[in-house]
Amino acid sequence: MRKALLTGLFFSCFINISITYSQDRKALEDQKKKISSEIAYTNKLLSEVKKQGAMTLDEISLLDKKISLRKKMIQTISRELRELNKGINKNQKKITELEFELAVLKEDYASLIELSYKTKNTQSWLMYVFASEDLAQANKRTRYLKEISKLRERQAALIELSKSQIQEKNAVLISQKDSKKQLLIKEQSEKKELDRDKNTKEFQLSNIKGNEQDLRAKLKKKEEQRKRLAKEIERLIAAEMKPKSGKVEFSLTPEEKLIGGNFVKNKGKLPWPVERGVITGRFGSHPHPELKGIVVTNNGIDISTEKGAMVRTVFKGTVTGLINIPGAGQAVMVKHGSYWTVYSNLAQVFVSKGETVDTKESIGTLLQEGSTSKAHIEFWMHSSGGMRKLDPIRWIAN
Numbered sequence: 001m002r003k004a005l006l007t008g009l010f011f012s013c014f015i016n017i018s019i020t021y022s023q024d025r026k027a028l029e030d031q032k033k034k035i036s037s038e039i040a041y042t043n044k045l046l047s048e049v050k051k052q053g054a055m056t057l058d059e060i061s062l063l064d065k066k067i068s069l070r071k072k073m074i075q076t077i078s079r080e081l082r083e084l085n086k087g088i089n090k091n092q093k094k095i096t097e098l099e100f101e102l103a104v105l106k107e108d109y110a111s112l113i114e115l116s117y118k119t120k121n122t123q124s125w126l127m128y129v130f131a132s133e134d135l136a137q138a139n140k141r142t143r144y145l146k147e148i149s150k151l152r153e154r155q156a157a158l159i160e161l162s163k164s165q166i167q168e169k170n171a172v173l174i175s176q177k178d179s180k181k182q183l184l185i186k187e188q189s190e191k192k193e194l195d196r197d198k199n200t201k202e203f204q205l206s207n208i209k210g211n212e213q214d215l216r217a218k219l220k221k222k223e224e225q226r227k228r229l230a231k232e233i234e235r236l237i238a239a240e241m242k243p244k245s246g247k248v249e250f251s252l253t254p255e256e257k258l259i260g261g262n263f264v265k266n267k268g269k270l271p272w273p274v275e276r277g278v279i280t281g282r283f284g285s286h287p288h289p290e291l292k293g294i295v296v297t298n299n300g301i302d303i304s305t306e307k308g309a310m311v312r313t314v315f316k317g318t319v320t321g322l323i324n325i326p327g328a329g330q331a332v333m334v335k336h337g338s339y340w341t342v343y344s345n346l347a348q349v350f351v352s353k354g355e356t357v358d359t360k361e362s363i364g365t366l367l368q369e370g371s372t373s374k375a376h377i378e379f380w381m382h383s384s385g386g387m388r389k390l391d392p393i394r395w396i397a398n
Helices: 002-050 057-119 122-130 135-239 254-265
Strands: 242-244 247-249 278-281 284-287 295-298 301-306 310-312 317-324 330-336 339-349 362-366 372-383 386-390
Touching: 002 057, 002 278, 002 301, 002 372, 057 135, 057 278, 057 301, 057 372, 135 295, 135 317, 135 330, 135 339, 135 372, 135 386, 278 372, 317 339, 330 362, 362 372
Parallel strands: none
Antiparallel strands: 242 247, 278 301, 284 295, 301 372, 310 362, 317 330, 330 339, 339 362, 339 372, 372 386
């Protein structure tokens, strides 16, 4: 009985390991699919860029994104290989344990067969019972003989179950080893593609850097446009502040408070401002990846997408400002309680100041930059501490 219980525990342990392993593999497979989809879309954008010949510095960011995604894919495959190796080692160990348990079961079964053989003769069985000292002992011996018969049947069933479990585990092990082989091939393929992407980037950079002075001038112009947009945003937010009790305070209507509260509740789940795209510009200040001595500041994020793509709101709100930046198109400000989202690089605008917009409502189309377009979105908030810029990455869905 004790060995039957141990065998049951073994099987339960195997099932739990299998479920956990399957869940881990599923999560990694989903991650790989997501990365593959991003790489495919980035390749689509890059194929449009190649049609025009040489790349611009902004379009090099697409190559950077592709390289980053490729590295992420290799890391995911490496992690999957580690998990697979763990699964293979655990299965091999458990198969060994199961085989040992099977040997014990067979040994016990042989003893039961021998005991059953000795008592299978009806005369021997009766003699064993009649040799009892009293009726109580006779009853015990009768029950004992019946229990031997039942135990033999249970032991035989356990042996068959154990054999079946070993065969199943061996099949899983073979499948795991085949998966490992395929993953290693995939990993090598991704590494080769990564080397090609890096070489392409170096080649394109060598063509661009021949006119570094012009590049620096363009970056300076973009920085001026960024500052102008930020200044205009601050001016428009300040204009919405109402004098109250002799002090300048920010006043919200009950409806605006409700919208603002719902906006916060959806942090990390808000839709993207474009239907499809890849993030090629991050929030904050950081050294330029290619030009030494230049620090790039981004008050939001940049999303590369198809040329002339539609821009949509990430949450319902009210249009409180329309901004025109010479050389950088138009921008739309949407208020969500004490929060604002700003959508810039727009060629066309479909909304007016004071208009109420819903989540995912189209508000304009993007300027064309070469063969692609780049959406720029910023998140701002106002509190007792003043105005603050927020990282959109923390607010939109990943």
